[in-house]
Amino acid sequence: CDDGHLMCSSCRGAHGEDCGRVAAPCRLADAYAGAVKLPCDYVKFGCEAGLVVYHDSVDHRRACQHAPCCCPERDGPWGGGGCDFTGSREMLLEHISTNHSRQVILMRHGQTGRLSLPLARRWQVLVDQDDMANRHRSVFLVILAERDKDAAVSLVCVRADGDAPGAPQFSYKLAVEHSGSGARVTFELPVMKSSSLPAGTPWPDEFTSLSVPKAYLSDDIVPLNIHIDKH
Structure with missing residues (x-):
């Protein structure tokens, strides 16, 4: 944004509400956020989703059918x-x-x-x-x-x-x-x-x-x- 904040696409909307200066997401931030992946917390209970993109991990955890x-x-x-x-x-x-x-x-x-x-x-x-x-x-x-x-x-x-x-x-x-x-x-x-x-x-x-x-x-x-x- 005009203040120099770097945002990926998934955070752009929420940041825009706070900042009001969002023009476009940063491609570098998109690439970085997309490269950060985590295993599901419920692998030990049978989840086979593999690595989940960091900014999708909360939604995955809520919907995971292997949640204990x-x-x-x-x-x-x-x-x-x-x-x-x-x-x-x-x-x-x-x-x-x-x-x-x-x-x-x-x-x-x-x-x-x-x-x-x-x-x-x-x-x-x-x-x-x-x-x-x-x-x-x-x-x-x-x-x-x-x-x-x-x-x-x-x-x-x-x-x-x-x-x-x-x-x-x-x-x-x-x-x-x-x-x-x-x-x-x-x-x-x-x-x-x-x-x-x-x-x-x-x-x-x-x-x-x-x-x-x-x-x-x-x-x-x-x-x-x-x-x-x-x-």
Whole structure:
């Protein structure tokens, strides 16, 4: 610019807002910035992007599908033990099956599935069956919590790239039916929350969870109907 500041093309817009004297990017700065490359932070979790141009590294890190997630058994608001596992979603599924002996339940977007889940389980992992051949499968965590007068059920998409541009979004509907009367309680959320589970399984809050009267339970089993749509 007229003040002698050297800018590459990617920084020109932001600099122009501060300086107001930007005429054209410096080709030397472009060449220099383009030559500076870094490995992805998540190579150890399976990222094969290779070296990433420095000024693209932040966007790559936000969108990298190998960005790590934590184990649902990580110590959090539930108290108790704690599992310090951290890894990609694919690694997490293997960890849950092997280290915690938890079966992963298959489901399909756009179809309603019925699950019978004990409250004591606290969480259950779902995977989209249509993604089975994809290394970057959609992983969902059903969260179950017992409260004084009722039970709470919520759903979260397990991923670290949920706020990346172009990342798929999901909505869901939960329903529980009373076995005697046929009465139903339902809950719908237009945009599912995403989380890398930094504190393990989150406690379901009142705004994103289904409240289930205990009279709807069979012992401590929640007869849950679940429907997930992908947008």
